[in-house]
Amino acid sequence: PLVRSMEVVEKPNVRYQDIGGLEQQIQEIKEVVELPLKRPELFKDLGIIPPKGVLLYGPPGTGKTMLAKAVATESKAAFIHVVASEFAQKFVGEGARVVRDLFELARKKAPSIVFIDEIDAIGAKRIDLGTSGEREVQRTLMQLLAEIDGFQPLDNVKIIAATNRVDILDPALLRPGRFDRLIEIPLPDVNGREQIFRIYLQRMKIDDSVKVNELALLTDGLSGADIKNLCTEAGYIAIREESKTITMSHFRKAIERLRSKKLSRDVIDR
Numbered sequence: 001p002l003v004r005s006m007e008v009v010e011k012p013n014v015r016y017q018d019i020g021g022l023e024q025q026i027q028e029i030k031e032v033v034e035l036p037l038k039r040p041e042l043f044k045d046l047g048i049i050p051p052k053g054v055l056l057y058g059p060p061g062t063g064k065t066m067l068a069k070a071v072a073t074e075s076k077a078a079f080i081h082v083v084a085s086e087f088a089q090k091f092v093g094e095g096a097r098v099v100r101d102l103f104e105l106a107r108k109k110a111p112s113i114v115f116i117d118e119i120d121a122i123g124a125k126r127i128d129l130g131t132s133g134e135r136e137v138q139r140t141l142m143q144l145l146a147e148i149d150g151f152q153p154l155d156n157v158k159i160i161a162a163t164n165r166v167d168i169l170d171p172a173l174l175r176p177g178r179f180d181r182l183i184e185i186p187l188p189d190v191n192g193r194e195q196i197f198r199i200y201l202q203r204m205k206i207d208d209s210v211k212v213n214e215l216a217l218l219t220d221g222l223s224g225a226d227i228k229n230l231c232t233e234a235g236y237i238a239i240r241e242e243s244k245t246i247t248m249s250h251f252r253k254a255i256e257r258l259r260s261k262k263l264s265r266d267v268i269d270r
């Protein structure tokens, strides 16, 4: 029953080509996750031990989940997706058991990739273990470390974790043999944004006024998720104006809106 909380995607359908930018990160994750799953003998023959766990870190909406799904697709591995904040909240007193069940499931479905999103929810440094909730989170983390330590690097199970807050993680998670490979997933630069726009514009009916390079220049600071939303918003503006195609002017209006929303959000954060 605990496994119900886990969204087991047997076959995710995200491909590397659906991801804009991040070429280096894709290359790296291919080498440390995909290749050992597909061709473990290469590593055995050379006596090389690939990492068991990879940690993706960076701002929200930059493609961490997408990248983990794409690796699973391309490695033909089962994808087991959990959100760490959920096992801490939903299962008071049962976090450790959920973790045990999770790894049992992963071994059963191997080759598999366990994706743990928001790992900081159980993996943050804790100075004081005063409350029972904090002790429970600590036990969940201990179980996770025990599970990671308990399997062999070439066992056909890989763990990918993601966080926006690498700075607060307990160093125990990052020790050799655990999440000892860190891959930064930053906000896209101008080229990355252009590629992300190309991916979403492909499916849209745009007219010649839409200039992808200009869109990329106008959207500094936006994530991939923001760009996707922006494209949808431009589409809505076109619908409201009863336009048959989406024009650069629709995009400009959408950018205006997003900027003012983002600004008011930043003010609230402060």
Ligand code: ATP
Residues within 6 Å of the ligand: 018, 019, 020, 021, 022, 059, 060, 061, 062, 063, 064, 065, 066, 067, 117, 162, 163, 164, 196, 199, 223, 224, 225, 226, 228
């Ligand atoms: P979070 O930290 O909020 O979990 P994340 O980094 O895991 O974010 P994703 O869930 O992968 O982000 O991205 C959210 C959505 O934004 C994706 O489903 C995708 O539609 C879009 N997106 C984000 N980054 C990219 C990218 N590099 N290329 C194409 N689409 C992207």
